[in-house]
Amino acid sequence: MRPDATEIGDARRRVEALVCDLPGGGVDERAFSEPWELRAFAMAVAAYHEGRYEWAEFQLSLVQAITQWEEGGAGEPWSYYEHWLTALETVLADNGVLSDAAIDARTREVLAVPRNANHHEAHREPVAVSPARR
Amino acid sequence: MASPTDTRLRTQAEITARVKALESMLIEKGIMTTAAIDRLAEIYENEVGPQLGAQVVARAWTDPEFKERLLADASAACTEMGIGGLQGEEMVVVENTDTVHNAIVCTLCSCYPWPVLGLPPNWYKAPAYRARIVREPRKVLAEDFGFPVPDDVEVRIWDSSSELRYWVLPQRPAGTEDLGAFELAALVTRDSMIGVGPVRTP
Numbered sequence: 001m002r003p004d005a006t007e008i009g010d011a012r013r014r015v016e017a018l019v020c021d022l023p024g025g026g027v028d029e030r031a032f033s034e035p036w037e038l039r040a041f042a043m044a045v046a047a048y049h050e051g052r053y054e055w056a057e058f059q060l061s062l063v064q065a066i067t068q069w070e071e072g073g074a075g076e077p078w079s080y081y082e083h084w085l086t087a088l089e090t091v092l093a094d095n096g097v098l099s100d101a102a103i104d105a106r107t108r109e110v111l112a113v114p115r116n117a118n119h120h121e122a123h124r125e126p127v128a129v130s131p132a133r134r
Numbered sequence: 135m136a137s138p139t140d141t142r143l144r145t146q147a148e149i150t151a152r153v154k155a156l157e158s159m160l161i162e163k164g165i166m167t168t169a170a171i172d173r174l175a176e177i178y179e180n181e182v183g184p185q186l187g188a189q190v191v192a193r194a195w196t197d198p199e200f201k202e203r204l205l206a207d208a209s210a211a212c213t214e215m216g217i218g219g220l221q222g223e224e225m226v227v228v229e230n231t232d233t234v235h236n237a238i239v240c241t242l243c244s245c246y247p248w249p250v251l252g253l254p255p256n257w258y259k260a261p262a263y264r265a266r267i268v269r270e271p272r273k274v275l276a277e278d279f280g281f282p283v284p285d286d287v288e289v290r291i292w293d294s295s296s297e298l299r300y301w302v303l304p305q306r307p308a309g310t311e312d313l314g315a316f317e318l319a320a321l322v323t324r325d326s327m328i329g330v331g332p333v334r335t336p
Contacts, residue, residue, distance in 0.1 A: 010302075012177045034146055035248050036153040042174035044159060046166040085153065098159055105156035111148065122298035127241060128268040128291035132233065 022059055043074035044088045049131055053091050061087035174255050186217050186303065187250035188322035192315040195306040205229060207263055215313070217249055225250070229303045230290055235276065235283045236290050237329025238300045239267045245294040247301045251327055258328065268300055279330045302329040
């Protein structure tokens with residue numbers, strides 16, 4: 001059920017080749033600490049693979065997001081992937097894919113959905129038990 | 135150039151919602167597929183989590199008092215080790231014994247104890263696993279995962295939800311009495327904490 005480890009290794013090397021030219025390249029900075037960071041990372045690479053923008057555009061956009069943060073005088077804590085997300089949104093907006101207002105609206109919808117919308121209640125007992133047979 | 139994110143995102147919950155919104159819109163517009171994002175995420179998923187869960191398991195194997203605390207309140211015990219990240223959701227650890235084997239699922243979506251296990255693998259989110267592990271757990275474990283559970287061991291399947299997330303404390307393998315926590319953690323696999331695979335043997 002798992003893809004072959006070599007296949008993952010090859011795919012990873014291809015992605016690493018893309019990200020090695022980006023700013024803010026420290027290993028610690030790039031480590032993912034929240035699931036959304038990995039989703040944002042993967043989306044930017046996937047949209048590029050789909051030919052939605054040139055990688056150089058994304059790179060420039062990320063440089064600008066970081067520069068903007070630097071000029072803000074460290075009023076906001078550093079978060080590499082917040083800059084990453086800003087860069088992704090910018091490059092999508094510039095290419096006419098998605099507008100900021102549309103993302104805002106959808107974000108409000110997501111936030112309005114109760115956390116337990118899909119699950120009526122927590123199951124405190126096993127949902128299935130297959131007893132020992134002897 | 136446009137500057138779409140001029141409002142600073144404050145909380146992790148807000149930014150998580152924004153990323154989710156962005157993802158759903160890009161998928162709707164046909165710009166990318168969930169599978170494409172998953173494939174990329176999978177390259178890195180091992181960095182996000184399972185090694186943290188493995189450290190918790192190794193400590194539980196070597197520190198009986200910690201194990202007691204872990205089984206009583208997994209969220210608190212993980213916080214003790216500096217592992218957090220859940221916002222209000224409860225984690226519950228179920229212990230494998232000589233007579234009981236546990237496995238986890240989210241029957242309705244893909245709820246998963248990500249602070250300790252990282253992002254869920256694709257198959258965990260697939261309808262096939264979610265339905266079949268409940269209907270015929272022994273068969274799925276034996277046939278899909280090549281991990282048969284002995285007949286004299288009861289199998290229990292635990293359904294995670296958005297507010298309650300289960301994971302499995304596997305049994306410490308025999309012949310590891312001389313190993314320290316660091317070496318023990320290397321034996322703990324992601325699948326063993328989902329309950330669909332063995333721990334490694336030294």
